[in-house]
Amino acid sequence: MLRSRFRRIRLTSVQLVVLFYLIAVTISTFLIGLPIAHQQGVELSFMDALFTAVSAVSVTGLTVVSTADTFSVPGIFIIAFVLQIGGIGIMTLGTFVWLVMGKKIGLKERQLIMTDQNQSTLSGLVQLMKQILGLIFIIELIGALVLGTYYLRFFETWQEAYLQGFFASVSATTNGGFDITGKSLQPFAHDYFVQFIHTLLIVTGAIGFPVLIEVKNFLFSRQNSYRYKFSLFTKLTTMTFLVLVVLGAILIWAFEATSFFADKKWHETFFYSMFQSVTTRSGGLSTMDVNEFQEPTQLLMSALMFIGASPSSVGGGVRTTTFAIVLLAIFFFAKGATSIKVFGRELHHEDIHKAFVVFSVAVIVWSTGIVMLSISEPFPIVAIIFEVSSAFGTTGLSMGITPGLSTFGKIVIMCLMFIGRIGILSFLFLIRGTVLRERYRYPTERVIIG
Amino acid sequence: MLRSRFRRIRLTSVQLVVLFYLIAVTISTFLIGLPIAHQQGVELSFMDALFTAVSAVSVTGLTVVSTADTFSVPGIFIIAFVLQIGGIGIMTLGTFVWLVMGKKIGLKERQLIMTDQNQSTLSGLVQLMKQILGLIFIIELIGALVLGTYYLRFFETWQEAYLQGFFASVSATTNGGFDITGKSLQPFAHDYFVQFIHTLLIVTGAIGFPVLIEVKNFLFSRQNSYRYKFSLFTKLTTMTFLVLVVLGAILIWAFEATSFFADKKWHETFFYSMFQSVTTRSGGLSTMDVNEFQEPTQLLMSALMFIGASPSSVGGGVRTTTFAIVLLAIFFFAKGATSIKVFGRELHHEDIHKAFVVFSVAVIVWSTGIVMLSISEPFPIVAIIFEVSSAFGTTGLSMGITPGLSTFGKIVIMCLMFIGRIGILSFLFLIRGTVLRERYRYPTERVIIG
Ligand SMILES: [K+]
Ligand SMILES: [K+]
Numbered sequence: 001m002l003r004s005r006f007r008r009i010r011l012t013s014v015q016l017v018v019l020f021y022l023i024a025v026t027i028s029t030f031l032i033g034l035p036i037a038h039q040q041g042v043e044l045s046f047m048d049a050l051f052t053a054v055s056a057v058s059v060t061g062l063t064v065v066s067t068a069d070t071f072s073v074p075g076i077f078i079i080a081f082v083l084q085i086g087g088i089g090i091m092t093l094g095t096f097v098w099l100v101m102g103k104k105i106g107l108k109e110r111q112l113i114m115t116d117q118n119q120s121t122l123s124g125l126v127q128l129m130k131q132i133l134g135l136i137f138i139i140e141l142i143g144a145l146v147l148g149t150y151y152l153r154f155f156e157t158w159q160e161a162y163l164q165g166f167f168a169s170v171s172a173t174t175n176g177g178f179d180i181t182g183k184s185l186q187p188f189a190h191d192y193f194v195q196f197i198h199t200l201l202i203v204t205g206a207i208g209f210p211v212l213i214e215v216k217n218f219l220f221s222r223q224n225s226y227r228y229k230f231s232l233f234t235k236l237t238t239m240t241f242l243v244l245v246v247l248g249a250i251l252i253w254a255f256e257a258t259s260f261f262a263d264k265k266w267h268e269t270f271f272y273s274m275f276q277s278v279t280t281r282s283g284g285l286s287t288m289d290v291n292e293f294q295e296p297t298q299l300l301m302s303a304l305m306f307i308g309a310s311p312s313s314v315g316g317g318v319r320t321t322t323f324a325i326v327l328l329a330i331f332f333f334a335k336g337a338t339s340i341k342v343f344g345r346e347l348h349h350e351d352i353h354k355a356f357v358v359f360s361v362a363v364i365v366w367s368t369g370i371v372m373l374s375i376s377e378p379f380p381i382v383a384i385i386f387e388v389s390s391a392f393g394t395t396g397l398s399m400g401i402t403p404g405l406s407t408f409g410k411i412v413i414m415c416l417m418f419i420g421r422i423g424i425l426s427f428l429f430l431i432r433g434t435v436l437r438e439r440y441r442y443p444t445e446r447v448i449i450g
Numbered sequence: 451m452l453r454s455r456f457r458r459i460r461l462t463s464v465q466l467v468v469l470f471y472l473i474a475v476t477i478s479t480f481l482i483g484l485p486i487a488h489q490q491g492v493e494l495s496f497m498d499a500l501f502t503a504v505s506a507v508s509v510t511g512l513t514v515v516s517t518a519d520t521f522s523v524p525g526i527f528i529i530a531f532v533l534q535i536g537g538i539g540i541m542t543l544g545t546f547v548w549l550v551m552g553k554k555i556g557l558k559e560r561q562l563i564m565t566d567q568n569q570s571t572l573s574g575l576v577q578l579m580k581q582i583l584g585l586i587f588i589i590e591l592i593g594a595l596v597l598g599t600y601y602l603r604f605f606e607t608w609q610e611a612y613l614q615g616f617f618a619s620v621s622a623t624t625n626g627g628f629d630i631t632g633k634s635l636q637p638f639a640h641d642y643f644v645q646f647i648h649t650l651l652i653v654t655g656a657i658g659f660p661v662l663i664e665v666k667n668f669l670f671s672r673q674n675s676y677r678y679k680f681s682l683f684t685k686l687t688t689m690t691f692l693v694l695v696v697l698g699a700i701l702i703w704a705f706e707a708t709s710f711f712a713d714k715k716w717h718e719t720f721f722y723s724m725f726q727s728v729t730t731r732s733g734g735l736s737t738m739d740v741n742e743f744q745e746p747t748q749l750l751m752s753a754l755m756f757i758g759a760s761p762s763s764v765g766g767g768v769r770t771t772t773f774a775i776v777l778l779a780i781f782f783f784a785k786g787a788t789s790i791k792v793f794g795r796e797l798h799h800e801d802i803h804k805a806f807v808v809f810s811v812a813v814i815v816w817s818t819g820i821v822m823l824s825i826s827e828p829f830p831i832v833a834i835i836f837e838v839s840s841a842f843g844t845t846g847l848s849m850g851i852t853p854g855l856s857t858f859g860k861i862v863i864m865c866l867m868f869i870g871r872i873g874i875l876s877f878l879f880l881i882r883g884t885v886l887r888e889r890y891r892y893p894t895e896r897v898i899i900g
Contacts (some may be wrong), residue, residue, distance in 0.1 A: 255825070296825040303817060327812050333807045334878040356806035357783045360776050363813050367753060375746040376706070381831050428784040 018422060018430060021057060022036055029051035037075030044070065047407060052079075053412045058421035059314050060134045061177020061284035061396025062387070062413065064403045070184035073163065076180055081169045086421075087174025087205060087314040088136055106335045110118030132213055136173065136204070143169030143201050148195065172201035175314045177284020177396025183273075189287040190268070195275050202283035209446040232345045233321065240320040241281065247278035248304050255297040261290075278302035282315030284396025292398050295382050296397065303385050305393035306366060308420070314422030316394030318362040325355035358424040364426070366392055369416050376408045377401065391416035468872060468880060470561065471507060478503035478532045487525030489756065491811020494520065497857060502529075502696045504864045507536040508871035509764050511734035511846025512837075514853045526630055530620045536871075537624025537655060538586055538763040582663055586623065586654070593619030593651050600643065622651035625764045627734020627846025632779065635725075638738040642720070645725050652733035658687055658760030682795045683771065687760045692769040698727035698754050705747040732756035732765030734846025741849050745832050748849065752835050755843035756816060758870070766844030766870030768812040775805035806876040809888035815874070816842055818868050827851065841866035 031037065033049040044052075044065065051064045056079055063348045071079065106439040146167025155161040164180065181187055204212070211234045218228045253261065253273040261269040275287050280301050290298060308317015325340075329352050332340045340347040369388040370381075377384060383399040389396045391413045405413065419427050483499040494502075494515065501514045521529065533563075577651065590730055598615025605611040614630065622629045631637055638644040654662070661684045668678045704721040705710065711719040730751050740748060758767015779802050782790045789817075790797040799847050819838040827834060833849040840847045841863045855863060869877050 295831060296821055299817075299821050299824055299831075303821075329803075330807055330811055330814075330878070332805070334881055353779075353783070353803070353806075356573075356810065357780055358740075359810055359813075360806065361780055363809075364780075371746055371749050371753075374749055381745060381835075385831075428780070433545075 013416060015430070016388060018424065019416070021422060024082075024085055025050075025053050026058045027409060027423045028057055028078075030075075030084075031078045032075070033080070033283070034075075034078075039070060039072050039075075042070050048412060051410050051414060053082065054417055056082040056176065056178065056395070058316070058417040059087040059174050059176045059282075059419070060102075060316070060391060060394040060417045061081055061171075061175075061179075062391060062398055062402045062417070063178065064405070064410065066176050068180045071180075076163070076167055079178060080167055083174045083178065083227055084178035087176060088133065132209065132216065134218065135212070139201070139204055140169050140173045143173060143197060150197075154426055168198070169201060172283065172285065173205045173314075175202055175205040175282045175284065175309070175394075177282075185285045185287045186289065186445065189272075192267075193273055194395050195271060195287060198283075198285060199275065199278050202278060202281070202285070205239075205308040205314040206281045206283065207241060208234075208313040209353050210234060210312055211238055211310065219320070232343055232347075235343045237320045240324040241310060243279050244304065244320065245274075245281065246305065248280060248300070249273040251300055252276055252293075252297055255300060256293060259294050260292050260297075276301065277304070279397065280393070280395060282309040282313075282317070282393060282395050284390070284394075286367055289400075290386070290397060298382050298386050301397070302389035303388040304396065305395040306362070308393040308395070311423070316417075317381070317392060318359055318424065322355045322358045322362075325352060326359045329356065338345055354425065357428070361424045361428065365416070365419060369412055372412050373405075373409055376406050376412075377404075380403070389415060392420040394420045459874060465877065467878070471598075471868070471872060474507045474532075474535055475500075475503050478507055478528075478535075479840060481528045481532070482506075482525070484525075486529050487521055488523075489520060489522050490800065490866070492520050497860060502858050503532065504867055505846070506626065506628065508766070508844050508867040509533055509537040509623075509624050509626045510734075510844040510867045510870070511625075511629075512612055512841060512848055512867065513628065514855070514860065515631055517628050519631045521630075522761045523883060526613065526617055529628060530617055533620055533626040533628065535625045537562065537626060568835045571743070574632070582666065584661070585662070589651070589654055590619050590623045593623060593647060595649055597644070600647075603604075610798040616646070619651060622648045622733065622735065623655045623764075624843075625652055625655040625732045625734065625759070627732075629735060635735045635737045636739065638787075639722075642717075645721060645737060648726065648733075648735060649728050652728060652731070652735070653691075654735065656731045656759040658684075658763040660684060660686055660762055661760065682793055682797075685793045686774055687770045690774040691760060694754065694770065695724075695727050695731065695758060698750070699723040699728060701750055702726055702743075702747055705750060708744060709744050709895065710742050726751065726856075727754070730843070730845060732759040732763075732843060733844050734840070736847055739850075740836070740847060748832050748836050751847070752839035755836075755839040755845040755847065756812070757885060758843040758845070761873070766841060766873070768866075768874065771811075772805045776809045779806065780790040802876070807878070811843070811874045813877065815866070815869060818860055822862050823859055826856050828853075837863065838866060842870040844870045844871055 018333075029046075029050045029052075032052050033044060033046065038044055045399070048417050053301070067076075067079065075284075105217050144162070144164070144166040148162035151161040151164050152158060155164065167178075167180050170176065185195065185198065194255075205403055210231070214230055214234045218230070250273070253269055256269075256273075259302060261272070264272070272288060276290075281304075290301065292300070297402050306317055307323045308319055309315020311319045311321055325347060328340050328342060340352065369392065370385055373384045374381060379401045383401045386397070386399050387401055388393060389395075393415055402413070422430075473733040474726075479496075479500045482502050483494060483496065488494055498514050501512075504510075505512050517526070517529065517829050533723070541613065594612070596615070597618050598612035600606060601611040601614050605614065616626075616629050620626065635648065637757070660681070664680055664684045668680070700723070703719055706719075711722070722738060729735055731754075740751065743751070756767055757773045758769055758900075759765020761769045761771055775797060778792060778797070790802065816838060819842065820835055823829075823834045823838060824831060829851045833851045836847070836849050836852055837846075844867055852863070872880075
C-alpha cells in the first residue's frame with residue numbers, strides 16, 4: 001500500500017517537472033517570437049523561435065540563428081531570463097516539486113541535500129534553497145560587474161559593456177552557451193582573465209547543486225571545518241569532474257600538439273586545451289572554432305560532451321556520477337569483488353543498476369540520434385556525431401551545422417536537448433505508464449553472457 | 451576456502467584459453483608465412499602473415515591481402531584448417547578446458563549444455579561434444595559437396611569447383627568470412643541458391659553451440675518431442691538472433707529503398723537486404739560492395755556487427771544475449787519492476803549485472819578503437835567505424851580500408867579481433883590479477899544518478 005502510493009507520487013512529480021519544462025518552452029517560444037525581441041527587419045520563423053526556446057530552456061546553446069544578429073536588447077534580456085529559468089530555476093524547481101509533492105520521497109534527496117542533519121525539516125530546506133539561489137544570483141551579479149567593468153575598454157558605451165558583461169555572466173553561470181559577441185569567446189582567445197572568470201562561472205553551474213550546498217556548509221559551518229564530512233556524492237562527482245577536465249585538457253593538448261598547436265606558444269596551448277576541456281562539461285562557450293581541430297579531437301570532445309555535467313546541475317549528458325559508477329563497477333567486477341568500495345563507503349546495488357541503465361539508454365539514444373541525422377542531413381558524420389553529443393550533453397558546442405539542419409533534424413536535436421536536460425531517468429520514468437505489479441514469481445534461470 | 455579455490459581455477463581456465471589462442475596464432479603465422487602457402491612470386495611480410503593468422507584464428511575474415519591472389523592451394527588448405535581450429539576448435543576447446551580444469555565450475559556450463567539431465571557426467575559431456583563436432587563436420591561436408599557440385603557449372607575443372615565448394619563451406623560454417631573468389635559472394639549476387647546454402651551454414655555457426663545441442667536433443671530425443679523443454683538461454687538467444695536478422699533486413703531495405711535499391715527488382719532487394727543482414731551476425735561474406743550503400747546503412751550495419759553473434763558460437767561482439775538482457779533490463783526498470791520475467795523464467799541479477807558490464811566495456815573498447823584509428827588512419831570516419839565494429843564483432847566485412855591500414859592501425863584491429871573473439875568477460879577476467887579479498891565492509895551511501 002505504502003509502496004504503491006510511493007510510486008504514484010514519484011510518477012506524478014516527474015510528470016510535473018516535464019510539464020513545467022513544456023510550459024516554459026511554450027511561453028519562451030512566445031516571448032522569443034515577439035517582434036520587440038528582434039532587431040529591425042529580422043523575421044524569425046516559428047520553427048526557429050521554438051528551437052531557440054528549447055535550446056534556452058534546456059540551457060544548451062545550440063542556435064539556428066545568430067543571437068547577436070537576430071535579437072534586440074529586449075530580446076537579449078528575454079533570452080537571459082529564459083536561461084535563468086531553464087538553468088537555475090528548473091534545477092531547484094525540480095527539487096522543490098519533489099520535496100513538496102512527495103514528502104516520503106524527499107528522504108533520499110533530503111539526505112543528499114542536507115548534510116547538516118539538524119536542518120532536515122521541510123521549512124529548513126526551503127530556507128536553504130533560498131540561500132543557495134541567493135548565492136548564485138550574487139555570483140552572477142559579481143560576474144556581471146567584473147566582466148562588465150573589464151569590458152569597458154572594448155566597447156564605446158558603458159551600456160554596451162555592461163550588457164555584454166551581464167549576458168556573459170548569466171550565460172556562463174547557467175551554462176547557457178549563448179553568446180551576443182557573435183563569435184562565442186573567440187574574441188577573448190588571448191584574454192586569460194576573461195577565460196578565467198568564465199571558467200569559474202561555468203564550473204559553479206556545472207558542478208552540481210548539492211556540491212554547492214555542501215561547500216557553503218563547509219565554509220560557513222558553525223562547527224570546526226576540519227570535522228565537516230562531505231557526502232559520498234560530492235566526493236565522487238567532484239573528483240570525476242576534476243579528472244575529466246584535466247584528462248580532457250591533456251588529451252586535447254596531445255591530439256593537437258602537431259597540428260592546431262604546432263605554431264602556438266605554451267601558454268596559448270595550455271589555455272586553449274583547458275578552456276575547451278572545461279566547456280565540454282556543459283558550458284558550450286569556446287575560445288576557438290572547433291572546426292580547426294582534427295577529427296580525433298572532435299570525437300574526443302564528443303565523448304566528453306556525452307558524459308556531461310554533474311547530476312542536479314545546469315548541465316546534461318549521462319552525468320559524471322553515472323560515468324564514474326559505471327567505470328568503478330567494471331573495475332570491481334573485473335577484480336572479482338562483490339561490492340564497490342570508494343571513499344570509505346559502499347555503493348548501493350540499486351544505484352549501480354541505475355547507472356548502468358542510464359549509460360546504456362544514453363548510448364542507444366545517442367546512436368539512434370546519429371543514424372537519424374545521417375539519414376536526413378548532408379553533413380559529414382563527425383559534425384553529426386559532434387552535434388548529437390552536444391545536444392544530448394546540453395553543451396551547445398557545434399561544428400556549425402545547426403543553422404543548416406532540416407526541419408526533421410531540428411526536431412531530433414530538440415528532442416535530444418530535452419532528454420539531455422530532464423535526464424535519462426526522468427525520461428524513463430515518463431514512459432512508465434502503469435506499474436507492473438509483481439503478484440507472481442518465476443523460477444530463476446541462468447544464461448550465458450558475452 | 452571453497453570460494454577461493456573456485457576463483458583460482460576460473461582464472462587459470464581463462465588464461466589457458468587465451469594461451470591456447472596465442473599458441474594457435476603463433477603456429478598459424480608460421481604456417482601462413484611458409485613459401486609453399488603462397489602463389490609464385492608473392493612475398494608476404496611478417497605483419498601481413500600475423501594479421502591473416504589473427505583474422506583466421508578469430509574467424510573474422512578481415513584481410514590485408516587478397517586471399518585469392520596471394521595463397522596457393524596448400525595455403526588455402528592451411529587457412530581452411532586454421533578457420534576450423536579457430537571457429538569450432540576453440541569454441542569446444544574453451545568448454546573442454548573449463549570442464550576438465552574446473553569440475554566445480556562446469557556446473558553452470560553443464561546446466562546450459564546439458565538439457566538432458568541424465569547425461570550430466572563428465573564422460574557423457576565429452577561424448578556429447580564429440581557428437582556435435584561430428585555433426586558440424588557432416589554439415590560442412592554436405593555444404594562442400596552441395597556447393598562443389600553446384601559450382602561444376604562455373605569452373606573448368608572439377609578440382610577447382612570442389613576446392614571452391616570446400617573452402618566456401620568451411621568459411622561459411624565457421625563464419626570465417628574469408629573468400630577465394632576474390633570478391634566474396636558478389637559473383638553470386640543473383641544466385642539465390644548459393645546464398646540460401648551460405649545463409650544456412652552461417653546461421654549454424656553463429657546460432658551458438660548450446661542451441662545446436664538442444665536442437666539435436668529435441669530432434670533425436672527418446673522422449674516425446676512435444677514435451678522437450680528448451681532452456682531460457684536457447685529461447686532468448688534464438689529469438690534475439692531472429693529479431694535482429696529480420697529487423698536488420700527491414701531497416702537496410704528501408705534505408706536503401708530510394709538509393710541502392712531504387713532500380714532493383716523486389717526479389718533482388720529482398721535477397722540483398724536479407725543476406726547483408728544475416729552476414730552482420732558474424733558471417734562476413736557479402737553479395738555486394740558495402741561502399742555502394744548509403745552512410746546511414748553503413749552505420750546501421752556497424753551497430754548490428756557490434757551486437758554480433760550468440761555466446762558460445764563462432765562469432766564475436768557483445769553477443770545476442772547480452773544485448774537482449776540490456777534491453778529487457780531497461781524496459782523492466784522503466785516499468786518499475788524489480789525482476790525481469792521472460793519466457794516464464796526470471797533472470798538472475800548477477801547475469802543482468804554481467805550483461806551491463808559487458809555492454810559498457812564493449813562501448814568503451816569500441817569508441818577507444820575508433821578514436822585511435824581516427825588518429826592513425828587517413829580514411830573517412832564511417833569506414834573506420836565500420837572497420838572497428840567489424841573487427842570487434844569478428845564479422846570481417848569492410849569498406850575496403852584493411853589493406854591500407856598503418857602498422858599501428860593493424861595492431862589495433864588485431865587487438866579488437868582478439869578481444870571480440872575471446873569475449874569481453876574473458877578479457878576482463880584476464881586483467882583480474884589477484885582477487886580483491888573482501889575482509890571488511892563499509893557503510894552503504896546512496897548517490898544521485900543521471
Ligand atoms: K550549455
Ligand atoms: K566472420
